[in-house]
Amino acid sequence: MKKLFILIIIVALGSILYPLVNSFDGNSELPALAQYYAQQENITRVNSPNLVTAIVVTYRGLDTMGEVTILFLTAAIIAFFLKEGGAKRTLRLNSEIFKTSAQLLVPIIVMLGIYIFINGHLSPGGGFQGGAVIASAVILMLLASPNTELNHKFFESLESTSGLVFVGLAALGALLGLGYLDNAILPLGEYGKLFSAGAIPVIYSFVGLKVGAELSNILNKFQSVQSDK
Amino acid sequence: MLAMAIIAIYHKKLIVAVIATGALGLFASILYLLLAAPDVAMTEAAIGSGLSTIIFFYVLNRIRTDGEEKETGA
Numbered sequence: 224m225k226k227l228f229i230l231i232i233i234v235a236l237g238s239i240l241y242p243l244v245n246s247f248d249g250n251s252e253l254p255a256l257a258q259y260y261a262q263q264e265n266i267t268r269v270n271s272p273n274l275v276t277a278i279v280v281t282y283r284g285l286d287t288m289g290e291v292t293i294l295f296l297t298a299a300i301i302a303f304f305l306k307e308g309g310a311k312r313t314l315r316l317n318s319e320i321f322k323t324s325a326q327l328l329v330p331i332i333v334m335l336g337i338y339i340f341i342n343g344h345l346s347p348g349g350g351f352q353g354g355a356v357i358a359s360a361v362i363l364m365l366l367a368s369p370n371t372e373l374n375h376k377f378f379e380s381l382e383s384t385s386g387l388v389f390v391g392l393a394a395l396g397a398l399l400g401l402g403y404l405d406n407a408i409l410p411l412g413e414y415g416k417l418f419s420a421g422a423i424p425v426i427y428s429f430v431g432l433k434v435g436a437e438l439s440n441i442l443n444k445f446q447s448v449q450s451d452k
Numbered sequence: 453m454l455a456m457a458i459i460a461i462y463h464k465k466l467i468v469a470v471i472a473t474g475a476l477g478l479f480a481s482i483l484y485l486l487l488a489a490p491d492v493a494m495t496e497a498a499i500g501s502g503l504s505t506i507i508f509f510y511v512l513n514r515i516r517t518d519g520e521e522k523e524t525g526a
Contacts (some may be wrong), residue, residue, distance in 0.1 A: 275491050339494070347490035355498035362506055438503060445510040 276343045280423045280430075284393060290351075291430060295386065317367055325367030328392040332360035333440040340431030341424060354434025361439040365446050378436045383432035392426055396433040459523035470508045477501030 252258075278289055340353030455510060460472040477500030484493035 270500065342517065348494050349491065352491065352498060354495040355503060359498055359502045362503065366506075442503065445507055448514065 232413075239292060249333050256283070274425065275347070276349050276423060279349065280426050282437065284426075287430065288389070288393065291386065291389065291433060294434060295382075298441050300369075301444050305448045314340050323365050325363050329360050329364050329367075332363065333357055336360065336431070336435065340428050343424060343427040343431075350430030351434050353431040354436075355438060357435035358438030362446075363436075363444045365443065375440075378440055382433050382436040382440070385429040385436070386431045387448075389426055392429075453483070466512055467509075470505060470512065473508070474501045474505035477504070 336353040336356035338353075339348035339356060340350050343349035343353070455478060456472045456476040460469045460476060463469045463472065477496055480500060481493040481496035484490075484496055
């Protein structure tokens with residue numbers, strides 16, 4: 224009876240959603256909003272080869288700020304609820320191969336993360352992606368040698384400073400009369416160079432540092448509440 | 453990708469299901485790459501198949517030890 228009911232619901236949902244799938248044929252041209260962003264005038268105004276980054280940081284910068292705030296709240300709540308047990312864990316030693324390769328890989332992965340967010344306005348990627356890559360390097364380090372203590376002070380101050388700089392740069396645009404989160408507060412530079420596109424690389428670098436610090440903190444909390452009873 | 457999703461839902465062992473979820477994220481990121489969205493693909497590869505899998509493992513380990521504690525206590 225119950226299974227029949229579930230089956231009926233699945234069939235009903237399928238029949239509701241089928242026309243959506245059936246009539247989907249993609250767009251032959253950009254929708255109005257995307258057309259506005261992609262017009263030549265706007266591309267030259269933000270001066271960034273990666274239009275996705277320009278949209279995320281400048282036009283939709285407020286949304287990015289919201290996302291960063293949500294991530295900050297998540298990290299804060301996890302830090303609040305996961306208190307360290309203090310019980311010492313006796314761990315099986317990791318294999319030599321894993322430890323050595325982790326030592327070799329961690330700096331390279333961190334460098335890749337930094338590369339991703341510094342070049343966010345030139346190539347695909349940006350603050351969130353770079354931050355996540357850095358956090359994955361941190362977790363690799365924690366897995367390879369679980370007894371390392373992360374420097375909490377450092378991560379927390381890094382996170383707060385980056386957040387403050389992000390908000391400060393955003394507000395600076397408003398103060399200078401260019402508009403909140405406008406990227407033209409710094410010189411726009413030459414199209415396609417590393418130091419170009421105004422404030423976008425600066426803002427995204429700080430977003431990247433912030434995301435990396437927050438995710439590392441979250442993972443470290445999860446690591447520290449593990450017990451082997 | 454579909455096979456990974458089905459394994460993630462139906463497999464009896466939770467560890468296998470978690471790994472299948474990670475693989476699903478990896479395939480999803482390849483799909484994003486093919487759909488010309490490299491930014492989203494990067495995010496999915498790093499978070500969907502990397503960090504969330506590890507968080508799942510941590511939580512799984514924590515839950516399992518708690519459960520065993522209860523069994524021995526009773």
